Amino acid sequence: MADEFTPSWEDVAQRYGRKIYNFAYRLTGNPDDAADLVQEVLLRVRKGLSGYRPGSFEGWLWRITRNAFLDGVRRKSRRPETTLPEGDHHALGSSPSPDEVLASVRLSDNVQAALLKLPYAFREAVVLCDVVGLTYDEIADATDIPVGTVRSRIHRGRKMLRGLLTWPV
Amino acid sequence: MNPLGREELFSAFLDGELTTKEAKFVNEILAGEEEAMEEFHGIQQVRKALRMLPDLEIPGWLLPDGHLGEQLSSYLDGELSAAEQRRVSDHVIGCADCRAELHDLDRARIAVRSLPGVETGQFDQIPVIPRSRRRRAVAVGSIGIAAAVAVILGLAFGGQQQPTISLDDLTTQHIARASAEPGFAVFPAGIEISAP
Ligand SMILES: [Zn+2]
Numbered sequence: 001m002a003d004e005f006t007p008s009w010e011d012v013a014q015r016y017g018r019k020i021y022n023f024a025y026r027l028t029g030n031p032d033d034a035a036d037l038v039q040e041v042l043l044r045v046r047k048g049l050s051g052y053r054p055g056s057f058e059g060w061l062w063r064i065t066r067n068a069f070l071d072g073v074r075r076k077s078r079r080p081e082t083t084l085p086e087g088d089h090h091a092l093g094s095s096p097s098p099d100e101v102l103a104s105v106r107l108s109d110n111v112q113a114a115l116l117k118l119p120y121a122f123r124e125a126v127v128l129c130d131v132v133g134l135t136y137d138e139i140a141d142a143t144d145i146p147v148g149t150v151r152s153r154i155h156r157g158r159k160m161l162r163g164l165l166t167w168p169v
Numbered sequence: 170m171n172p173l174g175r176e177e178l179f180s181a182f183l184d185g186e187l188t189t190k191e192a193k194f195v196n197e198i199l200a201g202e203e204e205a206m207e208e209f210h211g212i213q214q215v216r217k218a219l220r221m222l223p224d225l226e227i228p229g230w231l232l233p234d235g236h237l238g239e240q241l242s243s244y245l246d247g248e249l250s251a252a253e254q255r256r257v258s259d260h261v262i263g264c265a266d267c268r269a270e271l272h273d274l275d276r277a278r279i280a281v282r283s284l285p286g287v288e289t290g291q292f293d294q295i296p297v298i299p300r301s302r303r304r305r306a307v308a309v310g311s312i313g314i315a316a317a318v319a320v321i322l323g324l325a326f327g328g329q330q331q332p333t334i335s336l337d338d339l340t341t342q343h344i345a346r347a348s349a350e351p352g353f354a355v356f357p358a359g360i361e362i363s364a365p
Contacts, residue, residue, distance in 0.1 A: 010233040021227040032252045038231045111218050130219035136186045155180035158215045
């Protein structure tokens with residue numbers, strides 16, 4: 001990671017806001033919670049940037065993101081996690097055929113619903129890997145667990161999803 | 170190596186997280202065991218489905234230059250959910266631009282209500298762009314708004330002589346916009362409205 005500089009708060013928002021939003025959306029299946037998390041993370045980043053020392057910026061950012069998320073979960077005493085996701089209809093482009101769109105909506109709803117059924121530790125590992133796109137080392141850094149555990153969680157998470165998803169989708 | 174430990178290598182293999190030696194080991198397993206191959210394909214399929222999840226657009230107002238825009242009008246109209254309302258309040262408290270916008274918008278609404286000789290029923294005649302189309306329609310919409318302004322001023326000033334009123338002043342523009350499009354609060358830069 002070539003993070004030799006300390007980015008501004010605006011840089012962080014522009015560069016990572018969308019990733020943070022997607023991270024939270026996939027963990028909660030809820031756009032309001034995702035928006036709340038982005039606001040909270042950016043607030044913490046703003047406060048924390050002065051104390052940030054050049055190093056693994058992504059590790060630092062995702063630690064903040066994860067902690068903000070977990071704090072939010074604790075604070076809110078969550079609604080049941082089996083809440084049906086709202087779907088991703090607003091994210092679809094306009095070019096594919098209606099059938100393709102429907103299939104894609106079904107698939108992503110299906111995957112989202114399955115994700116919400118995973119125990120948190122596995123859901124988090126899978127989302128950080130497959131949605132956010134972090135390496136195992138970065139996930140270990142962000143979640144403060146050994147990289148061997150990260151590897152195990154990602155695999156077991158995917159294995160559980162395999163059982164939860166209805167194929168063919 | 171125990172079976173689960175061995176299996177874990179499949180995910181790490183797909184993620185490019187193995188050493189050359191480990192990757193070679195996985196290749197050997199997959200070449201020799203049909204059952205392992207099936208397991209591997211299953212994991213591969215799940216991984217693909219996860220990575221195909223759409224990359225959702227972040228709501229613009231969450232970004233630094235993404236101010237509240239039309240949310241401000243909905244806020245004034247009490248149309249937002251509790252969560253949205255709280256976020257708008259938080260943003261407005263911290264953002265001078267949106268505070269000023271909210272203030273202008275509020276003044277404009279009051280001013281419209283106090284225009285002489287205009288009955289509220291007449292506003293029903295002014296076409297309103299449906300909410301979902303509004304963002305894209307902003308640039309085109311300004312022409313319609315100018316027309317709507319002329320209509321409103323015409324009604325307000327008797328309709329006989331053409332009003333020669335400059336609409337450069339922000340409040341007047343807001344009157345026009347807030348009247349023509351009740352949910353409209355964004356004022357895009359570079360668009361100037363002036364009556365003929
Ligand atoms: Zn603002």
